[in-house]
C-alpha cells in the first residue's frame with residue numbers, strides 16, 4: 001500500500017513536465033519564425049522611388065549632424081553636393097564615413113545609394 005498512491009502523482013508530474021517542455025519549444029519556434037519574418041522585411045534590395053525613400057532615410061539618419069533641413073549642423077551642409085561628389089562617392093561616405101563623420105551603420109548599400117540620389121536631387 002505504501003508508495004502506491006504516489007504513482008498517479010508521478011504520472012501527472014511527468015505529463016506536466018512534458019507539456020511544459022513542449023510549450024517552451026513551441027515558443028522558441030515561434031520566436032525564430034518571427035525573427036525570420038523581420039529579417040525578410042528589413043532587407044531592402046530595391047526602392048520603387050529611391051529619391052522619396054532617400055529623403056525619409058536622410059531624415060532618420062543624417063539630420064542629427066547635418067541639420068534639420070540638411071543645411072548644416074555639426075556636419076557640413078548637404079544641399080549642394082552636385083559637382084563635388086558623385087552618387088557613388090556619397091554612397092561611399094555614408095557607408096564608410098569620411099574624416100570626422102562616422103560610417104552610418106543602420107543603412108545598407110541600397111539605402112545609402114537612395115540617400116545619395118536624394119541629396120543630388122535637392123542639390124542647388
Ligand code: HEC
Nearest residue numbers: 061062064065074075076090093094098099100101104115
Ligand atoms: C555623427 C554625425 C554625422 C552623421 C550622423 C552624419 N554625418 Fe555626414 N558628416 C559629418 C561630419 C562631421 C562631416 C565632415 C567630415 C570631414 O570632412 O571631416 C560629414 C561629411 C559628410 C559629407 C561630405 C560633405 C562635404 O561637403 O564634404 C557627406 C556627403 C555626408 N556627410 C553625408 C551624410 C549622410 C548622407 C548622412 C546620413 C546617412 C550623414 N552624413 C550622417 C557628420 C555626420
